[in-house]
Amino acid sequence: MRQLSFLRSPTTILIIAWVVYLIYQSSTPRLLLIPALPRPMVSAAAHLAAHFILASLIFTALARSRPGLLGGLKSALAALAIATLIGAFAEGLQSVLPDRSAQVSDVLFDVAGALSGIAAVAFLRIVRLPTRLIIAAIGSAMALVVVGTTVSTAVWNPAYPYVGDHWHNVYAISVCGVRQPSLPSAPGGVHSHGGELLHVHPRDSSEAGENATLSLVFKSSGGELTKSGMTMPWGASYSNGDLCPDGRAGELAVFVDGVRLEDPTTYVLGNRQTIIIMFRAIETRDQA
Ligand SMILES: [Zn+2]
Ligand SMILES: [Zn+2]
Incomplete structure (x- = not known):
């Protein structure tokens, strides 16, 4: 009992x-x-x-x-x-x-x-x-x-960066196989400092959580990232279908830690990831 x-x-x-x-x-x-x-x-x-x-x-x-x-x-x-x-x-x-x-x-x-x-x-x-x-x-x-x-x-989604976080990602941009310069140092808290890293330290809610996107990095540097292309801060622009110097049509492809993104514009930056942004010639498999 x-x-x-x-x-x-x-x-x-x-x-x-x-x-x-x-x-x-x-x-x-x-x-x-x-x-x-x-x-x-x-x-x-x-x-x-x-x-x-x-x-x-x-x-x-x-x-x-x-x-x-x-x-x-x-x-x-x-x-x-x-x-x-x-x-x-x-x-x-x-x-x-x-x-x-x-x-x-x-x-x-x-x-x-x-x-x-x-x-x-x-x-x-x-x-x-x-x-x-x-x-x-x-x-x-x-x-x-x-x-x-x-x-x-x-x-709050813990996978996203918030005010108080300071994260870094390695990134590289290439166009038709040619490595592009780093994005110039730009204002904001989700941006390039001009070096090899993307810095993610949101200053307010407009840059935090789901707003801390790769698109924001391009926007703050004066460029633009869309689903089908990108405009560099120095003016060069690449859209799906544009031709590479070798005559093949190109496409935008963005990889994070080796995985291709469906929609790079909505991708929220993480921490210690490797981001590869390519405008690359589309492989033509039936080529001789
Ligand atoms: Zn910064
Ligand atoms: Zn930093």
Whole structure:
């Protein structure tokens, strides 16, 4: 009967709900993102908050039936161990998922969050806050985290650059097999600095998220990229069907990390990618 009443306790229900939620969050490819804050900082804060809540719930459940200092200490150690094991399991899960990666530092943030959660509950118990109020406080924190995470993942795509990011991509432009000069240094935050890289550091929402496109790079340098051709900042223009010097018709073809883009105009720049922009002679296979 004791086990049954344990299962009916609101704390146990909250613990189960939270573990299910954490495992779901660990397995989804969408990462929490708050633009303008460095991504590693957001990730660390998410790990801290997740395990603060987890350990404080487990500690609350265990400490209730173990009075005294020794009971509290045992409960704290058990809560820390269980929360750390769950964190390690989540990291293990991420190491086998293609879109996520496991990090030892994540587990350290888990442990730090768990320790703070246990310390917070221990303090509230010492000042004799009723357990139901402690549970209500943790429940409110859970609701806040769930709502915040849901809004963040609905609004922001973590694959896109936002204000606060500074990304770089290698790129090259060739026309009928001839390498073109780098795009000149141009104003804006999604642009060439004149060198071999495209710099992506959006300054405002007009350059961020889905607006940080390859088209924007051309536009800011005074050129233009369309689905079927490009105009260089120095005036030269190439459209599908135009002839290369060898007499063959050419076409625009843009590759990112070796994969040809369907529509280069809507391509949103990533980080550490290799972008090849070609106006190339169309292969004629039946040639002698
Ligand atoms: Zn720049
Ligand atoms: Zn840069």
